[in-house]
Amino acid sequence: MSEIVLYDYWRSSAAYRVRIALELKGVPFVRAPVNIAQGEQHGADFAALNPQHLVPALAIDGHVLTQSLAIIDYLDAKYPDPPMVSADPVERSRTLAQALTIAADIHPLDNLRVLAYLRERLGQDDAAVATWYRHxxxxxxxxxxxxxxxxxxxxGAAPNMADVCLVPQMANARRFDTPLGAYPKLVRIDAALRALPAFERASPDAVGPPA
Known part of the structure; x- marks a missing residue:
């Protein structure tokens, strides 16, 4: 069986989600870092893997998968233990809605390419960009x-897809000095999750920046 390769960037929250899911499921993988801060995602080799020029991408079973929640859904189908969503249709829908609140509503507006557009095309300074991010x-x-x-x-007792999405977004919030006092339940959940070995191994601090 060929090795599973995750193309990622250490501080990408979308890639962080996939690392967490792989670690929770105990799936061995190797990282192929893509330095998006230096534009490596726009190189021809990576563009051939993902025409969107975005991380993560996962090479698995002869395929290259993209979009973090789609990758996690594939992993959940192939490696069902532990499950990322409930078998109950209502609970599954609620979990997906919570995960998408982060992955579809917060993250795309605060993604690197959006922040770069605000700075480079719209002339916003760092203070304005940070205000946008925190909003x-x-x-x-x-x-x-x-x-x-x-x-x-x-x-509940074990992390699900919403938990997998929360921790990377909380890391982003802290990096941009977002006040968190209004979210005591999220702070509590995040702290409990970050203490789990799988979350520790997947963290940006554990994988580190590109050499």
Missing amino acids: WIAEGFAALETAAPAEGLFG
């Missing part, structure tokens, strides 16, 4: 805080 995190976190359980994780 969209606050919008999404307010909704997630309401949906978060009073005890336990989003997945």
Whole structure:
């Protein structure tokens, strides 16, 4: 069986999600770092893997998969233990909605290419960009805080897809000095998750920046 290769960037929250899922499921993989801060995602070799020029991409079973939640869905189908979504249709829908609040509503507005457009094309300074960043995190976190359980994780006793999405977004929030006092349940869940070995191994601090 050929090795599983994750094309990622250490601080990409989308790639971070996939690393967490792989670690939770105990799937061996090797990293192929793509330095998006230096534009390596626009090189011909990586563009041939992912025409969107985005990380992550996962080479697995003779295929190259893209989009973090689509990759996690594939992993969940191939390696069902532990599950990332419930078999119950209502609970599955709720988990996906929570995950998409981050992956579809917060993250795309705060992605590297959007921030670069704000700076380079619209002439916004770092302070304005940071204000933009924090605004969209606050919008999404307010909704997630309401949906978060009073005890336990989003997945109850074990992490689910919403938990996998939360930790990278919380890391982004802290990196941009986003006030988190209004989200005590999210802070609690994030702290509990980051203490788990799989989350520790997948963290940007563990994988480190490109050499």
